[in-house]
Amino acid sequence: MIKPTEKIWHNGEFIDWDDAKVHVLTHALHYGTSVFEGIRCYDTCRGPAIFRLPEHVRRMYESAKIYRMLDPGFSQDEIVQACKDVTSVNGLKSCYIRPVLFRGFGDVGVRSLDNPIEFYIACWEWGRYLGSEALEQGVNVCVSSWTRIAPNTLPAIAKVAANYMNSQLILMEANLHGYTEGIALDASGYVSEGSGENIFLVRDGIIYTPPLGTSVLPGITRDCVVRLAVDLGYELKEQAIPREWLYIADELFFTGTAAEVTPIRSVDQIEVGNGGRGPITHHIQSEFLAITEGSAEDRFGWLSVLGTRNSVAA
Ligand code: PPE
Numbered sequence: 001m002i003k004p005t006e007k008i009w010h011n012g013e014f015i016d017w018d019d020a021k022v023h024v025l026t027h028a029l030h031y032g033t034s035v036f037e038g039i040r041c042y043d044t045c046r047g048p049a050i051f052r053l054p055e056h057v058r059r060m061y062e063s064a065k066i067y068r069m070l071d072p073g074f075s076q077d078e079i080v081q082a083c084k085d086v087t088s089v090n091g092l093k094s095c096y097i098r099p100v101l102f103r104g105f106g107d108v109g110v111r112s113l114d115n116p117i118e119f120y121i122a123c124w125e126w127g128r129y130l131g132s133e134a135l136e137q138g139v140n141v142c143v144s145s146w147t148r149i150a151p152n153t154l155p156a157i158a159k160v161a162a163n164y165m166n167s168q169l170i171l172m173e174a175n176l177h178g179y180t181e182g183i184a185l186d187a188s189g190y191v192s193e194g195s196g197e198n199i200f201l202v203r204d205g206i207i208y209t210p211p212l213g214t215s216v217l218p219g220i221t222r223d224c225v226v227r228l229a230v231d232l233g234y235e236l237k238e239q240a241i242p243r244e245w246l247y248i249a250d251e252l253f254f255t256g257t258a259a260e261v262t263p264i265r266s267v268d269q270i271e272v273g274n275g276g277r278g279p280i281t282h283h284i285q286s287e288f289l290a291i292t293e294g295s296a297e298d299r300f301g302w303l304s305v306l307g308t309r310n311s312v313a314a
Contacts, residue, residue, distance in 0.1 A: 002124045005090040009082050009121040011073065014089060020120060027115045028102035032162030035063040036100040038257045041087050041123070042303070043094040044294025048087065049303035050097065051257070051292060052220050053080055057099075059218065063158040064101055069117055072101055079121075084306050086121045096126035096258070102161075126258075135285065138265030138277055139180035139254075141194070143243060144170040148215040150187035156215040167195035181254065183246065183267065186214040191241040197254035197262070198222040201241055202280045204250070211238040221255040221288075227300060228287050234280065251278030253285070260292070261285035 008020040028034040037056045041048050057079045064072055074082070083097050099121040106115035146169045149156055154163055166184075174182030174195070183199060186192040191210050193199055198219040201208045207229050210216055229236045246252065250273045252264035261284060263277040272278075277285070290296035294303070 005092065005122075005124055007086065007089050009086045009119075011119050012082075014086070020122065022118070023105040025108055026102070026105050026118075027108070027112055028104070028161065030108065031103075031110060031112065032160065032165070033067070033069075033112050033115075034100060034102035034161035035060055035067065035069065035159060036098060036161065037159065039083065039097040039099070040126075040257050040292075041092065041095045041097060041306075042292045042294070044292070044303060044305070046294050046303070046305050047307070048093045049294070049305045050083060050087065051304075052224070052302050053083055053304040055220050055223070057083070059159060059220070060099060060101065063160055066155055066158045067160065068113065069101060069103070072117055072119055074119065079119075080304070082121055083123075084304065087123050088306055090123060092123060092125065094125070095123045097121065097123040134180070134262050135260065135289075136263075136277060138263035138272075138275075140178075140266045140269075141181045141183055141264055142174050142177060142179045142268050143246065144173060144182035144184045146170050146173065146182075146184060148184035148186050148192035151213070151215060157212065157218055159217060171195040184215075185243060186210075188214075188240075189243065190214050191243060191246065192216055193219075194254050194256075194259075197256035197259045199264075200225060200253050200255065201245060201249045202251035202278060203245065203248070205235070205280070207234050207236045207280065208241055208245075209236070209238055210241055214240060219255055221257055221260065224288060224300075224302065225255050225261065225284055228284055231299075232283065232287065246272075249273070251281045253281045261288050 004017045007014040037060045039056045041050045057076045103112045103115040104118040170182040181194045184192045193216045246267045247270045252272045254262045
């Protein structure tokens with residue numbers, strides 16, 4: 001259950017948590033017309049810092065553009081600042097930040113272009129997504145019987161509410177069968193991603209991840225791991241991954257804002273490697289967590305420390 005904070009940002013102003021309500025005929029509620037982000041603020045030794053904030057805001061604006069929500073009313077720099085402000089105003093040191101942009105109350109019908117656009121940014125305290133043991137022990141997962149959204153149905157590059165109906169089918173099925181998460185295959189049968197995470201595979205010392213053409217969200221943590229892997233001297237390949245590689249991989253792990261870098265212990269009850277967190281997973285995970293904690297130098301410039309200015313890369 002979310003622990004309420006004091007304020008939520010709405011169309012440029014702070015409103016009370018309890019006043020952040022929408023009408024039951026809000027367009028997004030009926031037709032999924034909503035784009036959003038999930039961003040973490042970490043309590044680093046340099047103070048609270050938001051992780052890859054400009055990149056998240058940029059992805060949000062790209063999601064909005066794909067769905068012709070062309071004028072959100074604010075520049076990306078203004079939203080970067082608003083995310084910082086809403087965190088500070090609520091006195092949070094570490095939290096999850098959720099900007100959401102959606103078609104509001106107006107007409108009811110598939111046609112949406114005349115409905116007003118509402119922009120909210122909420123934040124709240126949040127712990128480890130897949131459980132605190134998951135980062136060390138790894139999680140047990142299955143391959144979903146549901147296929148990931150196909151490229152010519154719903155665009156996977158856009159982080160929009162409607163895509164998460166597919167994610168919910170994947171996650172509900174996995175959970176009901178006793179697994180922590182499900183891995184979906186794309187429409188051609190290659191490995192795509194988890195319901196809310198990208199996936200990486202290690203085999204013979206090489207790191208693999210499915211390319212963007214396999215219906216994956218262009219994850220920001222995925223991008224961190226790609227950069228870290230190269231920086232640490234690993235060979236990394238973005239290529240289609242056949243399902244059966246999941247069963248014979250040396251290591252597997254999920255990445256995501258929420259999941260961070262979470263090892264996968266088994267797939268369909270077949271142990272991955274020797275069933276624990278593999279050495280390459282551990283290496284990348286500790287480098288990632290050290291940057292987020294502030295104990296390692298922020299050598300890629302991923303942290304926006306609160307109280308400082310920064311802008312969205314062109
Ligand atoms: N794929 C999907 C489908 C996805 O939802 C996420 C984020 C990722 C990959 C990883 O992307 P990134 O966070 O940029 O590294 N999933 C969010 C959790 C979903 C939820 O609301 O629950 C998240 O990690 O914030």
